[in-house]
Amino acid sequence: xxxxxxxxxxxxxxxxxxxxxxxxxxxxxxxxxxxxxxxxxxxxxxxxxxxxxxxxxxxxxxxxxxxxxxxxxxxxxxxxxxxxxxxxxxxxxxxxxxxxxxxxxxxxxxxxxxxxxxxxxxxxxxxxxxxxxxxxxxxxxxxxxxxxxxxxxxxxxxxxxxxxxxxxxxxxxxxxxxxxxxxxxxxxxxxxxxxxxxxxxxxxxxxxxxxxxxxxxxxxxxxxxxxxxxxxxxxxxxxxxxxxxxxxxxxxxxxxxxxxxxxxxxxxxxxxxxxxxxxxxxxxxxxxxxxxxxxxxxxxxxxxxxxxxxxxxxxxxxxxxxxxxxxxxxxxxxxxxxxxxxxxxxxxxxxxxxxxxxxxxxxxxxxxxxx
Numbered sequence: 001x002x003x004x005x006x007x008x009x010x011x012x013x014x015x016x017x018x019x020x021x022x023x024x025x026x027x028x029x030x031x032x033x034x035x036x037x038x039x040x041x042x043x044x045x046x047x048x049x050x051x052x053x054x055x056x057x058x059x060x061x062x063x064x065x066x067x068x069x070x071x072x073x074x075x076x077x078x079x080x081x082x083x084x085x086x087x088x089x090x091x092x093x094x095x096x097x098x099x100x101x102x103x104x105x106x107x108x109x110x111x112x113x114x115x116x117x118x119x120x121x122x123x124x125x126x127x128x129x130x131x132x133x134x135x136x137x138x139x140x141x142x143x144x145x146x147x148x149x150x151x152x153x154x155x156x157x158x159x160x161x162x163x164x165x166x167x168x169x170x171x172x173x174x175x176x177x178x179x180x181x182x183x184x185x186x187x188x189x190x191x192x193x194x195x196x197x198x199x200x201x202x203x204x205x206x207x208x209x210x211x212x213x214x215x216x217x218x219x220x221x222x223x224x225x226x227x228x229x230x231x232x233x234x235x236x237x238x239x240x241x242x243x244x245x246x247x248x249x250x251x252x253x254x255x256x257x258x259x260x261x262x263x264x265x266x267x268x269x270x271x272x273x274x275x276x277x278x279x280x281x282x283x284x285x286x287x288x289x290x291x292x293x294x295x296x297x298x299x300x301x302x303x304x305x306x307x308x309x310x311x312x313x314x315x316x317x318x319x320x321x322x323x324x325x326x327x328x329x330x331x332x333x334x335x336x337x338x339x340x341x342x343x344x345x346x347x348x349x350x351x352x353x354x355x356x357x358x359x360x361x362x363x364x365x366x367x368x369x370x371x
Contacts, residue, residue: 003204004362005195006030007179007218008211010041011155011351012340014162016208018078019355020362021169028171029204030163031197033178033214037159040212040347043315044155045235045269047252047259048349051119052093052147054110060324063353065117070352071151078161081168086161087154089252089262094133095145096255096300107145122146135245135301136253152252152261155348174199182207182221192222192337206362208338209331212318215341224332227321228342232283234290234314235271238297238307242266258296260304268304270297274345285314319344326350328357335365 004020006013009032017030032038050068055061075088097104104123111121124144129136136144163173180196194203209215212228219226243250243266250262261269273289290312298304320327320342331337338361340354 001025001027002206003027003029004206004208005202005204006208006210007195008032008209008214008341009034009036009159009163009173009175010039010210010212011037011044011159011162011348012212012343012354013208013210014159014166015351015355016210016340016358017166017171017173018162018169019352019359021166021171023359023363026362028166029202030166030171030173031177031179031195031202032173032175032211035175036163036173037156040315040317041155041159043233043235043313044348045259045261045271046153046155046158046348047093047254047261048151048153049093049254049346050147050349051114051121051150052095052145054106056110056113063350063357065119066353066356067350068149068151070356071153074352075153075158078158078165081165082161084157084161084164086157087263089152089250091249091251092146092148093150093152094251094253095147096136096138096141096253097143097145098140098255099142104143111145120148122148132249133245133251133253135303137302138299141255141300146251150252153348154263158348179218182218190333190335192334206336206338208340208358210340212341212343212347213316215318215327215339219331219339222331222334222337224334226327226331226339226341228318228327229321230277230281230283230316231319231344232275232277232285232314233272233317233345234275234285234293234312235269235273236290236294236309237263237311238268238270238304239310240266240268240304240307244268244301244303253300255300256296258293258300260297260301267310268297268307270294270304283316317344318342318347326354328354330361330365338362
């Protein structure tokens with residue numbers, strides 16, 4: 001039986017664990033120095049920008065499409081296995097068009113492309129927007145694009161369900177365990193034989209590095225450093241006490257890179273900032289940027305001015321340096337070390353497609369056999 005060790009248990013690591021747990025002949029161990037969903041995943045808003053994204057071809061589009069399709073079956077599948085309820089907003093994403101920056105012609109082109117690909121998009125004029133979503137009230141808004149097949153979910157609830165379902169399928173999870181080092185073997189460094197942890201050495205056939213920002217020191221130990229840099233995001237939770245607009249139609253509303261995410265009970269997540277590190281890789285939270293996000297949300301939906309801020313939080317997104325996100329490939333020079341990291345702002349969106357990709361890499365490259 002082949003042994004796969006996954007390092008990191010955010011949404012990506014958990015999705016890989018669950019996907020691999022459905023393959024016969026694999027023994028799977030997941031290691032994380034924290035509890036699941038504590039880093040980038042726990043801070044994410046879970047907005048699945050797939051159909052409404054401007055990506056139309058290549059892997060950037062294919063992976064979005066794969067994930068959006070998979071979530072439709074994955075959520076009920078996980079709920080059936082675990083008995084957990086995963087908040088999953090099926091009412092779509094509404095992208096507001098601002099007069100100074102949005103070209104409706106580009107949206108018309110995207111609509112035609114999506115229809116040819118079998119997906120739906122709608123372009124609403126201002127009259128339609130005000131009729132369907134009266135909470136949106138800003139003179140600079142000239143209309144909106146509605147994507148009924150995009151989704152939003154709770155990333156922490158999803159990750160915990162993935163962990164429980166993977167455990168149900170026999171996956172071993174080791175939380176609070178730190179990886180101390182990795183051991184290459186052979187005259188030429190082509191394989192990693194084992195890793196050292198605070199609980200001792202673990203030998204395996206495959207190692208999947210899904211550790212986000214922790215991927216950089218792990219790969220540096222094998223002299224193949226993958227440079228992942230932090231980008232801070234701050235968000236807020238508003239409590240209004242009642243839903244905005246029509247209580248029966250509560251899509252995620254987005255505009256000017258600010259999301260207004262309904263989470264039930266008249267509460268909304270608002271975010272997020274995008275804050276890059278200084279030369280010292282430090283990112284002190286910028287309160288002015290957070291206030292801009294708050295004011296932008298109020299500008300789109302003025303009723304939010306009366307809401308109470310009941311929570312603010314922040315998280316560090318893993319952004320690859322000088323290369324596209326994400327990094328899903330063999331670690332250079334190693335046949336059995338796979339990278340599934342650096343998803344930047346799309347970890348929740350691309351987790352199912354990443355899990356598929358890792359599964360196919362392990363199957364196609366040979367599962368190995370360590371008796």
